[in-house]
Amino acid sequence: MLKTMKSISLVVALAGGALSAHAETLSIEGGGSASLTGIVPQAWAQFTPAAGYDLQVSLGQALTRSAIKVGAGRLDLAVVPPPAFNAMQRGVGPYANTAEQAQSFADNLRMLFTFPGGSFHPIVWADSGIDSWDDMAGKRIYVGPPAGAAANQARGMIHEASGGLEDGSDYEGVRLPWESASQAFQDGQFDMYIMSAAVGQQSVQELSLQRDIRILGVPDEVVDSEGWRNYLEDQAVRTEVVPAGTYQGQVNGDMDQNIMVTVMMLGANKNMSDETAYALTKSFFDNLDNMQSANALLARLDADDPFAGANMPVHPGAARYYEEQGITIPEHLVAD
Incomplete structure (x- = not known):
């Protein structure tokens, strides 16, 4: 994983408990530690071990680069701004010099959920x-x-x-x-x-x-x-x-x-297993109340409209969770 002097790497476990001996470690990159792009991954990581996954959270990242790393298969998860994903698809903006590669990597990205x-x-x-x-x-x-x-x-x-x-x-x-x-x-x-x-x-x-x-x-x-x-x-x-x-x-x-x-999207590679994508998405929404109780800044996380502002196709594993909840995925977000 690429590192910068400003990055903050954390391995977050359940408070007061040991990591599961059988939990799979996944890497995730977010933004600044004082912003929701960093706070949300850290808060969520406290609850994923119960679902069988330990998140290694790296903060202070340039999210445009994080999206590329997920698309390239060098990173498991990342916070992805919708405009960055749009620019990847078009090969413009920060991706103009490597347009074809960026577009190829964009095809590999799938969304689990959104958050403000x-x-x-x-x-x-x-x-x-x-x-x-x-x-x-x-x-x-x-x-x-x-x-x-x-x-x-x-x-x-x-x-x-x-x-x-x-x-x-x-x-x-x-x-x-x-x-x-x-x-x-x-x-x-x-x-x-x-x-x-x-x-x-x-x-x-x-x-x-x-x-x-x-x-x-x-x-x-x-x-x-x-x-x-x-x-x-x-x-x-x-x-x-x-x-x-x-x-x-x-x-x-x-x-x-x-x-x-x-609006921010939690992006994964399309090759992530459906089982993993389902378990991660479920763990986020199942523990939303707990995360909000622990941090007042998360009070505005809203499960009622999970696709507002999103432009990345939903991972089939995450789609399974939404279907179980009776939540319709907009047609333009249904993965091929």
């Missing part, structure tokens, strides 16, 4: 003079890291929420690694920080306790528009709400604020 990724909080300082999206013209806005799909998702949200502002002509989009962005915002390097964090996450609260913030939510009339619906479908994202009273130090915290949340 990062909720994009559009944050400005309360004393900045920015009170609405109309004030963002000519400003500097952090839109995401240099690589990946987040910047396009953030730009789309800005375009719809502001009534048409475009990066480069109407504002300056700033791209930095996620881990550098918070300090850069505090240092005054940009006017708006589109922060990817679970609703209620401590990192947002810590920011607001240092200095009052304003979260510029997407107006209700925009959320109800055809343009917003098209944006959600095009970028494989969903609407999220920051409930009133979530954060201290949020000057407009007396009202709900509409934001956007990314």
